[in-house]
Amino acid sequence: MTDVLILGGTGWLSGRVAARWVADGASVTCLARGGRPVPDGATLVVADRAEADAYTAVAAREWDEVVDISSIPEHVDSAVRALAERAAHWTYVSSLSVYASDVDVDADETAALHEPAVTGEEYDYGRAKSAAEASVRAALAERVAIVRPGLIVGPGDPTDRFGYWVGRFALAGAEPVLAPVLDGLRAQVIDVDDLAGFITARGGAGWHGVANATGESIPLRELLTAAREAAGHTGPLVEADDEWLTARDVAHWAGPRSLPLWLPRDMPGFATRSIRAYHAAGGGLRDLGQTLRRTLSDERGRGLDRERRSGLSRAEELELLAQRP
Numbered sequence: 410m411t412d413v414l415i416l417g418g419t420g421w422l423s424g425r426v427a428a429r430w431v432a433d434g435a436s437v438t439c440l441a442r443g444g445r446p447v448p449d450g451a452t453l454v455v456a457d458r459a460e461a462d463a464y465t466a467v468a469a470r471e472w473d474e475v476v477d478i479s480s481i482p483e484h485v486d487s488a489v490r491a492l493a494e495r496a497a498h499w500t501y502v503s504s505l506s507v508y509a510s511d512v513d514v515d516a517d518e519t520a521a522l523h524e525p526a527v528t529g530e531e532y533d534y535g536r537a538k539s540a541a542e543a544s545v546r547a548a549l550a551e552r553v554a555i556v557r558p559g560l561i562v563g564p565g566d567p568t569d570r571f572g573y574w575v576g577r578f579a580l581a582g583a584e585p586v587l588a589p590v591l592d593g594l595r596a597q598v599i600d601v602d603d604l605a606g607f608i609t610a611r612g613g614a615g616w617h618g619v620a621n622a623t624g625e626s627i628p629l630r631e632l633l634t635a636a637r638e639a640a641g642h643t644g645p646l647v648e649a650d651d652e653w654l655t656a657r658d659v660a661h662w663a664g665p666r667s668l669p670l671w672l673p674r675d676m677p678g679f680a681t682r683s684i685r686a687y688h689a690a691g692g693g694l695r696d697l698g699q700t701l702r703r704t705l706s707d708e709r710g711r712g713l714d715r716e717r718r719s720g721l722s723r724a725e726e727l728e729l730l731a732q733r734p
């Protein structure tokens with residue numbers, strides 16, 4: 410039986426990777442602090458990776474596959490020190506945020522990375538991922554797969570970004586929805602289960618390499634049109650220009666009072682990464698409509714008008730719409 414250790418396994422992506430490995434018949438151990446359940450069939454080892462003895466319960470075993478998703482360089486480094494010698498293969502989940510520039514369109518995995526983070530400096534996600542990649546690469550060389558996801562979407566998304574649009578169109582029905590001016594904007598997303606499938610399959614094959622793991626780059630207008638169709642929205646889409654939105658404290662991309670997936674226009678490389686390596690390694694991408702339909706079902710279950718981590722509340726949106734000429 411394949412012995413798999415997930416460092417994490419109680420979170421969103423790592424939980425789905427753990428569940429996928431269980432479904433594939435592996436013996437799955439998840440190491441986490443224990444506040445949330447592991448998928449059925451997996452075993453939880455409770456440990457805090459901030460502690461020096463975090464890996465004691467798992468370090469004496471041989472692992473066919475270790476998966477790490479941490480974005481804390483010290484945790485990634487301590488894990489490879491404790492476990493790399495006995496691991497046949499390791500998958501590190503990094504991010505497209507590891508790249509130093511968001512200017513070049515169609516950049517592939519050879520693009521320059523951020524300088525690795527240095528302990529003691531203010532936390533920076535991209536630099537933290539760069540330092541973490543460097544640790545696993547140094548310790549595991551030809552035994553590591555580095556997977557760099559773009560925006561992960563689908564049911565259960567704790568960030569509330571992608572689901573905002575299909576959920577808002579469903580909530581609005583025949584009423585207007587506010588959007589940024591869509592011309593020139595693009596989007597690139599990956600369904601959480603396509604990503605989990607890729608991580609599991611490549612781990613099982615002992616694949617060594619680096620891959621941007623995200624979807625085809627499409628116009629944001631195409632994504633929003635598909636979201637409107639999935640939600641049955643018949644009202645108007647009101648496009649407001651960037652200056653008008655920023656003057657009213659509407660934020661790009663994510664977080665409270667934002668329009669999710671709306672990017673500053675000086676980042677043309679952000680949603681236009683090459684995914685040739687992902688395809689070459691066998692990565693699959695489901696139809697966007699399917700992802701939108703299952704996201705909408707999840708959004709309905711969680712409440713279309715709930716308080717969200719990302720997006721405008723419907724009240725904020727209506728107030729902004731009322732200010733349009």
Ligand SMILES: NC(=O)c1ccc[n+]([C@@H]2O[C@H](COP(=O)([O-])OP(=O)(O)OC[C@H]3O[C@@H](n4cnc5c(N)ncnc54)[C@H](OP(=O)(O)O)[C@@H]3O)[C@@H](O)[C@H]2O)c1
Nearest residue numbers: 417418419420421422423441442443457458478504560561
């Ligand atoms: N969301 C996106 O669009 C996006 C895009 C690009 C890349 N990514 C990457 O995708 C991955 C997402 O993974 P995820 O969804 O599983 O993340 P997550 O939901 O944040 O889960 C983190 C996991 O790590 C465990 N953990 C956290 N701190 C710990 C500690 N001190 N000691 C032991 N365990 C600890 C958590 O369990 P406990 O809390 O129980 O300890 C949980 O199992 C990350 O690598 C992220 O950087 C995400």
